[in-house]
Amino acid sequence: MTKNSFLSVLSQKKVLALFLVGKIVRFLFFYLFVYYLIRETGSLAGYNFHQTIFIFLTFNLVDILAQFLFRDVYRFRPKIISGEFDLTLLKPQSALFRSMMSGADVIDFVTLPFIFSLTIYFALFLDPGVLEVVLYTALVVNSLFIASAFHILVMALGIIILEVDYLIWIYRDALNLGRFPIEIFGRNMRAFLTYLVPLFTMITVPSRVMMGVIDFGAVAVSFFAGVILFFLSLRFWRVALKRYTSASS
Amino acid sequence: MRLWVKFFPRMHKYFKLYSVALRQEFAYRANFLTSRLRNLFQIFLVFYLWSSVFSQEQDFFGYDRARILTYVFGILIVRSLVLTTRATEVAGEIARGDLTNYLVKPINYFYYWFNRDIAVKFLHLFFSFFEFLALFYILRPPFFIQTEPVAIIGFLLSLIIGIVLFYMIVFIAGLVPFWAPEASWGVQFVLIFVVTEFLSGALFPLDILPRQIMDILSFTPFPYLLFYPIKIYLGQIGLFGILKGAFVGFLWILILNFFMKKVWAAGIRVYRAEGR
Numbered sequence: 454m455t456k457n458s459f460l461s462v463l464s465q466k467k468v469l470a471l472f473l474v475g476k477i478v479r480f481l482f483f484y485l486f487v488y489y490l491i492r493e494t495g496s497l498a499g500y501n502f503h504q505t506i507f508i509f510l511t512f513n514l515v516d517i518l519a520q521f522l523f524r525d526v527y528r529f530r531p532k533i534i535s536g537e538f539d540l541t542l543l544k545p546q547s548a549l550f551r552s553m554m555s556g557a558d559v560i561d562f563v564t565l566p567f568i569f570s571l572t573i574y575f576a577l578f579l580d581p582g583v584l585e586v587v588l589y590t591a592l593v594v595n596s597l598f599i600a601s602a603f604h605i606l607v608m609a610l611g612i613i614i615l616e617v618d619y620l621i622w623i624y625r626d627a628l629n630l631g632r633f634p635i636e637i638f639g640r641n642m643r644a645f646l647t648y649l650v651p652l653f654t655m656i657t658v659p660s661r662v663m664m665g666v667i668d669f670g671a672v673a674v675s676f677f678a679g680v681i682l683f684f685l686s687l688r689f690w691r692v693a694l695k696r697y698t699s700a701s702s
Numbered sequence: 703m704r705l706w707v708k709f710f711p712r713m714h715k716y717f718k719l720y721s722v723a724l725r726q727e728f729a730y731r732a733n734f735l736t737s738r739l740r741n742l743f744q745i746f747l748v749f750y751l752w753s754s755v756f757s758q759e760q761d762f763f764g765y766d767r768a769r770i771l772t773y774v775f776g777i778l779i780v781r782s783l784v785l786t787t788r789a790t791e792v793a794g795e796i797a798r799g800d801l802t803n804y805l806v807k808p809i810n811y812f813y814y815w816f817n818r819d820i821a822v823k824f825l826h827l828f829f830s831f832f833e834f835l836a837l838f839y840i841l842r843p844p845f846f847i848q849t850e851p852v853a854i855i856g857f858l859l860s861l862i863i864g865i866v867l868f869y870m871i872v873f874i875a876g877l878v879p880f881w882a883p884e885a886s887w888g889v890q891f892v893l894i895f896v897v898t899e900f901l902s903g904a905l906f907p908l909d910i911l912p913r914q915i916m917d918i919l920s921f922t923p924f925p926y927l928l929f930y931p932i933k934i935y936l937g938q939i940g941l942f943g944i945l946k947g948a949f950v951g952f953l954w955i956l957i958l959n960f961f962m963k964k965v966w967a968a969g970i971r972v973y974r975a976e977g978r
Contacts, residue, residue, distance in 0.1 A: 471888030475896045482900040489910055490755070493762050498754050619736035626743040633747070637754035642746065 469563055476564045480571070483509060483632075498636035503578040505634065508660045510572045512631040514593060515655055517568055519600035521561035523553050526604045526621060530611050538612075539699050549690055552608060553601070579664050588672065592659035595679040599655055600628075602679075605686035609693035624650065631656040654678050715809060716817045723788075723821035738829055741781065742837075748905060749774045749841060763910040768844035769936055773907055775834065775843065776932040781904065782830035784864040784927050786823045789815045790894070792876030793886035799975040812873065812962075819869055846936060853937050856944035860931040863951035867923050870958040871898070877962075880969030883976070903929030923958070926951040 484506065491502045500508065529552055532538045541548050581589070607621045627650040630638070635646055635657045646652040654675040662672065727734050752774055756767040765773070792815060795801050804811050838845070848854060875893045879886040899905065901924035908929045909916055919925050930947045933939050939947065 467882055467885045468888045471885060471892055475888070475892040478892065479896045479900070482896070485911070486900070486906055489912070490906070493910070494755055619732055622736060623739055623743075626740045630743065630747050633751055638746075638750045639753075642750060 469560060472560045473563055473567070477567065480513075480567075498634045500634050500636075503575055504660075504664055507572070507575045507579060507663065508634055508656065509632050510568065510575055511593070511660045511663075512628070512656050513568050514572055515596045515600060516625075516628060517561050517564055518593075518597055519604070521558050521565065522597070523601065523604045524558035524561070525556040526553055526608055528556065529608050533611055533697075536699060538697070542697075548694070549605065549608075549687075553604060576663055581663050581665065585663050585665060585667070588667065589659050589663045592662060592672065592675060595676055596655040596659065598679040598683045599651055602682035602686035605690050609686070609690045612693040612697050628652065628655070651678055651682075716813055719814065719817045720821040723818040724825060727822060727825055734825075738826070738833065741778070741826075741830070742833060744781075744904070745774065745778050745833075745837065748777060749837075749843070753841075753843070763907070764938075765907065768846050769938075770907070771843035772846040772936060773932050775838070775845065776935055777904060777928060778830055778834055778837070779827070780861065780864070780928050780931050782826040783823050783861055784868050784931075785898070785902070785904070786826040787819050787869065787872050788822050789819050789869060789872045789876060790890055791815075792873060793879050793890060796876065796969075796973070797879035797883035797886055801973065802975045805970075812966075815873065816869055820865075823865070848935050848937055850937060852941055852944070853934055856934045856939070856941075856948075857931055859948055860926065860934050860944070860951070863948060863955065864927045864931055866955050867951060867958070868898070868927050870955065870962055871923065874958065874962050874965060877965050877969050880965075880972055898924060898927065901925065902927040903932070907933070909933075920950065923951070923954040926954070 487497070487502060487505050487509070491497055491505065497505050532541065532552070538548075538552075541551050544551065576586075576589075579585075603624050604621070607624065610620060627646070630646060630650075631652045635643060635653055638646060643653075647654075658668075658671050658675045661668070749771070752770045753767075755762065756765075756770055759767060795804075801811070804814065848857070872890075872894060875889050876886070878889045901908070901919060901922065903925060908919060908925055911919070926947060930939070930951070934944055934947070
C-alpha cells in the first residue's frame, strides 16, 4: 500500500522539489527571524538562539514524522461518507492500520533527511551526553505515540459524528504553537497546552532533556501519558467501530 | 427592478454572487468555524510570543509593548480582510476541468472569484470583530488608537491595495495547473503558506530585519499585504511613506495584472479540459 502511495507521488518530481524548497525556505525564514530577535533581546523566554532553534526542529521532527506516517487520516472522512470504508472492513487486515497508514506521504519523507540533519547539527551545540541522546530519542518516539493517539481519536470521532475531521486541523494548529518554547505562553494557555494538547510532553520535555535539563518526574509522566493516551484511543476506536452504520453504502 | 440593477445591468450577476458565496459559507458551518478557530490559534501564538519578548517593559526594534500588541491585534482584522480567500480553488477547477463550466457562461472568471472573495472577506471580518472584542477582554492588551485622519485614510487605502494584490498573487498561482495540474498545491504551499506568511508580516513586523533586507523586501508586493497597512495605522509611516507605499503597491497591481492576463491567455490556449 505504502509502496503504491510512494510510486504515485514519486512520478511527480516537480511537486516533490517544490515542497522540499518550500520547507527549506520556511526554515531559513524562521532561522533569520529567531536570529535577529535573539540578537536584539538576548534570549526568548530564557532560551538562547541554538536552544530556540532546537525546539523548533523538535516540533518539526514530530510533526513531519506524524504527517508522513498518518497521512491517510486526512482522507478518512470521504471514505466514511461514501461508504468506501465497508471495503476496508472486508479486508483481512486491521481496519485501523489500513485507515491510518496505507498512504505514507513521500513528500514528507523527502523532507525528513533535511530535518534529521539539522536536528543533529543543532543538537551538537547543546553538547548532549549518551543518556540525553537516548532519552531524547525515546521521548520523540513517545511523542509519535501521542500523535497517533490523537489521529485515532479523530478517526473514531469521524465515524460517530461525520463533520469532525476538521478536528485534525485544530490539533495541527494547536501543535503548531509548539514552534516556540512553551514558556512564552500565559498560565492558562500553558495549562491548556500541557493537559489538553500535551505539547509540553511532546515537544518541551524531549527538547529540555537534550539541553541537559533532565526532570525524571516529567520524563516518567510523559511516557505514562503516551501509553495511556494510546490505549484509550484504541478503546475509543473499537467503540466507534461498533457504531458504524455504513449508512452511505 | 432595483435601481442598482438598472444602472449596472452587467454587474448584476456579480452582485448576485455575494449572496451565493455567503450561503455557501454557511452551508459548511463546521468548515467556517474551523477556519476562524485556526485563525485564533495563529493570533494566540503571535500575541504570546511578543508579549513574552516585551514582558520587561523594554523597547525593542523601535516598538513599545502597546505598539507591538496593537500590531498583533491589527493582524487579526487585517488578515481577515486581506489574506482570507477562496480563490485557492481556482487551481483545482483548472486541474479537474471544471473551468469549462465558466467558459461557456457570460461571466468573467477573474471577477467571479474576486467577488466571491470579497463576500467571504466581509463575512470573516464580521466574525473577527467579535473575536477581537473577546480576545481583547481575555488578554487585556494595551492598545493604541489612531485618531489622525491622514493615517486612517492611508490605512484604508493600503487595505484596498493589499486585498487586490493578494487576490492577484493567489489567482496567478492558481493558473499553474494549465501546464502542471499536479503542481498546483506545491506552488500554493510555497507562495501562499511560506513566502506570504513570513514576508507579509503575519508573524513579526518586518522592520525587525536589518535595513538592507527591509529595503529589498519593500520592492516586492508582500510587505504591502499586512505590514504596511498596520504600520500606517500605528502612525509609524508619514504622508510621504504612505504615498510611496501606495505607489509601489499600485505599480505591483499593474505588473501582476499584465502578467496575469498574459498567463491566462497562454493557459486558455493549452487548456484541454482534462478530467471532464
